[in-house]
Amino acid sequence: MAHLLGAEALHLQFPTKVVFDSVSLGVNEGDRIGIVGRNGDGKSSLLAMLAGRLQPDSGRVTVRGGVTIGVLDQADTLDDTDTVGHAVVGDAPEHQWAGDPRIRDVISGLLTDLPWDAVLGTLSGGQRRRVALARLLAGDDDVLALDEPTNHLDVEAITWLAGHLRRRWATSAGGLLVVTHDRWFLDEVCTLTWEVHDQVVEPFEGGYAAYVLQRVERDRQAAATEARRQNLARKELAWLRRGAPARTSKPKFRIDAANALIADVPEIRDSVSLRSLAVSRLGKDVIDVVDVSVSYGEHQVLRDVEWRLAPGERTGVLGVNGSGKSTLLGLLQGTVAPSTGRVKRGKTVKVTALSQRLDELEDHLDDPVRVVVSRLRTSYTFGTGSKAQELTPGQLLERLGFASEQLSTPVKDLSGGQKRRLQLLLVLLDQPNVLILDEPTNDLDTDMLAAMEDLLDSWPGTLVVVSHDRYFLERVTDQQHAILDGRLRHLPGGVEEYLRLRREGHGSSTASSRAAASTHEDDGSRPTAAMTGGERRAAQKELASLERRISRLTQEIDTARARLAEHDQSDYVGLAERSQHIEGLVDQVTELEERWYSLGETVE
Incomplete structure (x- = not known):
């Protein structure tokens, strides 16, 4: 593959911190690279240096002659x-851009609901973000450098963007660098992952799921100080393998290797214990929304909504912007009154919401973090049953990534991600039994998202989540609902069912819905119709057969390699024949795994 750009011995230092020290790396044609790491470790700085927007203190970035780089800034x-x-x-x-299929695709994917002659100064932040992204994608750059491209996009627009980037170049052409905390997006688009940490950039093959698998193996061999981070990653891998088996089945990784790593990892959530504890805290009645409609003037937002929240229920809510999600959450909180119908709350119900804004911090901006925390309760019960443990607020802060020196920092001087984590801590220490999370993943990196998910796994109450982060939504909730045409609809098939309903025209007609439809129509790797019962059983039978064949061949490869090591090392002909035999077996396993991966996606 031809070289596009590279970096040699990059060193970057800010007044109080060395960000990178002697980092060398390269981008080749066909590379689709996701950049992950903790907030503040230099992801955006790395992207800026590679794109020529930021000059390193030493070292250099080289770009092949004629190569153009398009950048999407935050x-x-x-x-x-x-x-x-x-x-x-x-x-x-007009005849020029209207005749370009790529530009038409971009416009239909991002801008159909925006007037072509609208002045940018009149648009919202999310609309302006889509315009900036459309402007970049309408170009013909050889390399795209995208910094948090999914910010302000809904589930459908994110799905369209992933499909567009997969189709944009031939497999061995173009280059993509993307910084994002959206783990579903990373898995859909990226074939390589760079982890930025401790002044270095560490490369991994594959998307997010493959990166987690490799990081677990790396952490298993690391020092004891890495134990806590390892356990979080292993827990996330367990969910990836059990919840969606195909995600970690990149051809280079053995299925049994992933299973061995998670053999001793328990289920992500002890649902029975959590539900039992939720009933003891809440009683049998939580919130009943009965035949509720809500109108603002002549505009009806919700109609005939029937929803009875159960103790311990963990539900995600989907819907396009403006569909009524915030109104629905307001009904649960009691801040919105129904126009018709009624909302009934149990006597012991205590609802707390983690809002998109940082309202909980407004009264504490000038106070150091330790002072804010000291005013709250002295302990928090983490876990259930025999595994329950009492954590102090300081221990909770540590779980959420706060270093001891940050406890003296005034709240107003914290980064966006730190404020978000402190906000979550304040909400949890308030001990609600109904928790509403409205876009909780904003400003959080993948490690902090995993830490938040870990806390929520042991939270014993009723949880309602609104999020465009598909990975997070599927990870922390057990079921999903959608607001379509003003009605609340249960989604037994989850996010995929929601996207299918939108493609079929349910809900308000938007650019994103039509774009998501075109994405799935053009992507031959995804099923276009639901499988019948017979087809599903046949597919599951073939999957089981493939797993047995892969296991048998893998054992045969291990045996052959052991015999190769024992073979007379001076017998070059015999060694070559045995090596060729092993390569043939490996090729067979690779083909079977690719079939297993493809088939696994159809029966998820």
């Missing part, structure tokens, strides 16, 4: 006086 750089159309296609005549 910052809004659009001109308020510009229009949507001019920002995206510039002065190009």
Whole structure:
């Protein structure tokens, strides 16, 4: 593969911190690289240096002659006086851009609901983000460097973007660098992962799931100080393998290797114990929403909603922007009154919401973190049954990634991710029994998301989550609902069922829904229709057969390699024949694994 760009001995230092020290790496044609790491470790700085936006203190970045790099910054750089159309296609005549299939795809995927002549200064932050992304994707750059591209996008738009990036170049052409905390997106798009940590960049093969598998193995061999981080990663791997087996089955990794790593990992959540404890805290009645409609003037947002929240229920809510999700959450909190129908709450119900804004911190901005925490309860019960343990607020802060020196930092000086974590701590220490999370993943890196998920796994109450982060939503909830055409609908098939319903025209017609439809129509790797019962049974039978064949061949490979090691090392002909035999077996396993991976996606 041809080289696109590279970095040699990069060193970057800020006044109080060395960010990178002698980092060398390269990007080749066909690379699709996801960049992960803790907030503040330098992900955006690395992207900026590779794109030529930030100069290193020493070292250099080289770009092959003629290669162009397109960049999507987190910052809004659009001109308020510009229009949507001019920002995206510039002065190009209509017949030129309208005849370009790529530009048409971008417009239908991101901008259909925006007037072409709308002035950018009148748009919301999310709309401006889509315009900036559309402007970049309408170009023809050889390398795209995207910093948090899924911010402000809903589930459908994220699905469209993943499909667009998969189709944008031929397999061995173009280059992609993407910084994102959206783990589903990383798995859909990326074939390589770079982890930024401790002044270095460590490469891994595969997307997020493959990265977790490799990181677990790395952490198993690390010092005892890495034990806690290892356990979190192993727990996440267990969910990945048990909840969606195909995700970790990249051809280079053995199925039995993943199973061996998680053999002693218990189920992610002890649902029975959590539900029992929730009933003891809440009683049998939580919140009943009975035949409720909500209107604002002549505009009806929700109609005939029937929803009875149960003790310990963990539900995700999906819907396009403006569909009524915030109104529904307001009904649960009691901040929105129904126009018709009634909302009944149990006597012991205590509802607390983690809002998109940081309202819980407004009264504490000038106080150090330790002072804020000292005003709250002195302990928090973590876990259930015999595994329950009492944690102090300080121990909880440590779980959420706060270093001891950060406890003296005023709240107003914390980063966005740190404020988000402190906000969650304040909510948990308030000990609610009904918890509402409204877009809780904003500003959090993948490690902190895993830590938040770990805390929520042992939280004994009723949980309602609204999030465009598909991975997080599926990870912390057991079922999903969607608001479609003002009605609340249960989704037995989860997010995939929601996307199918949107493609079929349910809910308000938006650009994202049509874009998501085109994504699935064009992506031949995904099923276009639900499987019949007979087809599903046949597929499951073939999966079982494939697993047996892979296991048998893997054992045969191990035996052959052992015999090769014992063979006369001076017998070059015999060694070559045995090596060729082993390579043939490995090729067979690779083909079977690829079939297993493809088939596994159809029966998820």
